[in-house]
Amino acid sequence: MNDQHVLCGSDLKKIYGSREVVKGITIQIARGEVVGLLGPNGAGKTTTFYMITGMIHPDQGKVELNGSDITSMPMYKRAKQGVGYLSQEPSVFTKLTV
Numbered sequence: 001m002n003d004q005h006v007l008c009g010s011d012l013k014k015i016y017g018s019r020e021v022v023k024g025i026t027i028q029i030a031r032g033e034v035v036g037l038l039g040p041n042g043a044g045k046t047t048t049f050y051m052i053t054g055m056i057h058p059d060q061g062k063v064e065l066n067g068s069d070i071t072s073m074p075m076y077k078r079a080k081q082g083v084g085y086l087s088q089e090p091s092v093f094t095k096l097t098v
Helices: 045-053 075-080
Strands: 005-016 019-030 060-065
Touching: 005 045, 019 045, 019 060, 045 060
Parallel strands: none
Antiparallel strands: 005 019, 005 060
């Protein structure tokens, strides 16, 4: 990670059983940058975001925030640092009314 990049995932890998679902991705995000991952179903987009936000742990690689390794940091602590994930679900409570 260099001084420009605020959030970095380096050589992230995730394996489920014998299937390698993320194969060593590196992503670097600069301050103020908006980033999206595009790809077909099963490409590893969601798994990559989950590793960055701490929902799952990578089998290899590391996640850095402002130069500090946060790979082992729990999700709630990452959220306090400003790293979070918003799913595409439109509403968690679909049956409630106002």
